Amino acid sequence: MATSFPSLFPGMLLDAASRYAEDHIAQEIQGDPVRELGWTATLVPEEAGGAGGTLSDLASIVEGLATHGLQLPVVETCAVVPLLLQAAGAETAHRWLEAVAEGSARIAPMVALSATPEHDAVTARHLDIGYELSGVVEGVDLTLPATHYLVPVQMDGDDAIFLVDAERIGAPKARYRTMEGRLGADFALERLAVPEGACLARGAAVREARAKATDAALLLTAADTVAALATLIRQTVTHLKERRQFGVALASFQVLRHRVADMYVKYLGAKGLVIHCFHEYEQGAADLRRTLRLAKVSLAESARACAEAAIQMHGGMGVSEEVLATRTAQRLIASEFRYGDRLMHAAQLLAPPQSAERVSLSNQTGSVR
């Protein structure tokens, strides 16, 4: 069985994350493990005090956590934040990236978990002194405490990024538990006044950073999905072998054997697709975004089918949150709706070329994705 689920991103980072997740499985999150474990430094360049790592390094952490079902906002805190910060001028970016790496600034993106960092929920208006921000951002991850929020905005028809003190933003208008057990919140910014220096960047650099953050979020969520699928199938296999009904192990019923075989074949296909996505990312492929959207649509289909099958095969236990497979199924279904759902991405894929989205600046060839 162990060899049936080879790691996608093996190495020390995966081992450490996996061990941490195993030790903290099904516990309430205390403190700020993501920063305490130094993972926020992963993508931060070495000259800013970071590890200078790659998305594959971060994917190791994502995989390690998913393997034991631990839910932490690694994608948001360790990928989206540093990639958005890189839109700022060199000196400003360096200062904040350094603070992110050492954990002195706890920055969270003010972005709905269900939307990509390219989505505009907030608008900004330039005043005589500073700016005012307006808009409603629903479903922001609040799992970890934040000292600052990075807010992507539209300003005079252009993209901009603001860094705003959490105190200035104030309390959310509503708090929730998300589908997979994170803390979520809705924020309403009503002509929120911020100082001149809060605007970190605007224009092309922001568009590039938002595109890169979106690509990263889609890639890492896909990696999370495949790792969670492996966990789900492992748990289901264990259940079928251990659980006895009518005097025999469930694993002896052919209909269940075939069902889990179908899940495994879907997992292999999903794994292949994610590996393909990472290859395209590493090679700077012209149609990376198209492939990521395809993966989003396809993984949602496979993940939901497997989640539903696992719940069914666990019988009554399948509807209890105490069971890891059930929590993993919740995570898989929730991941469908992270960074744009399958319907949104399918709509982009099927849109006529003339209405396709703007040129992605993270794409070296400049082709329309």
Place this chain on the structure above:
Amino acid sequence: MSIDYAGFRRELEAFARSACPPDIRAVVAAGQKITKREYQAWQQILNAQGWGAPSWPREAGGTGWDIRQRLIFEEVMAENDCPPLYHHGLGHIGPVIIRFGTPDQKARFLPRILDGSDWWCQGYSEPGSGSDLASLSTSARLEDGEWVVNGQKIWTSHAHEASMIYMLVRTSKEAKKQEGISLLLVPMDTPGITVRPIKTIDGWHHLNEVFFDEVRVRADNLVGEVGKGWTCAKFLLERERLPPANVARLELMRRQVTQLVEQASRAAAGQRDFSGLHHKLLLCEADVKGARVMMAEATDDLIHQRPLGVQPSAIKMTCADVAQRLTTIALDAVGPDAAHRFLADAGQDVPDATWIQNYMFTRARTIAGGTSEVQRNVVANELLGA
């Protein structure tokens, strides 16, 4: 010396574009059934180039290419609408003869496979044994220095146009059922062989029943040792567990169906809703990309002699499933216009109706070569134990 795979791909691309006749490419591009005429003509062209047997070792007249080169070959040929290689001679019995055959058998049979003069079919399945191959009962007894064959084979593709059949026969009933089976090479014009067509749901004639009534075969047409045919059959199956053509051809089919849906969508001009089909095509596209990586990983495992585990079963299941979904999409796209034109008079070309035939034909993908249920058993045994 390391192989320049990119240069190799360019060389193949140039060849495929210049050497494959337009009429043959048109058949492939349209998704029409590829017949002996196209297969043979293309085999002769490839053989003249020295590429008649991509999977064979050089000393047997093959190219000596590694499996990655074979994968590239299949991809490039599919991308350029060239026919696939006819598998029964080149992919199945050829390698078995190379591995187990006598020098005389190699000299008699291999050159005729390479130049396309012999057209082989496979005598494995019997009415009482489909996926359960070991239960076969067609018998061969040695009499006056010849094998005398009696029995029946079924689902024999191309038997009506083949010149040779390789067949598993029971030469002993003493041992357990896998033992006592031998592999025999039989000319199809031998007296006592009767081929009867099986009418299939796709309207094409490719399957047959083959009856053997006191068919006398020269003794030295038995491959390997008497009673060890199962070893040859297993070798054949293992060699062909990962046919690189599957994934490459799937991408070709996906492009064809995408084009078909776009054309049908434009022609329907808002009268029919194609959004569901477009969405299904996206899923197929993603699945083909995933299958391609699965294939590449299995290729690496083969190159490094690592065990393949369930990968061949998973790849076969995936490819069969995607092929069926693609042809189902095509059926939906052309159905209203083509359903009443399923089979045209001889000589008439009805491109849309071909997709209905393709839909029907593709139902066999989850049956032939081990049903998907058998493949699921293989995967489940790995996950859950036997």
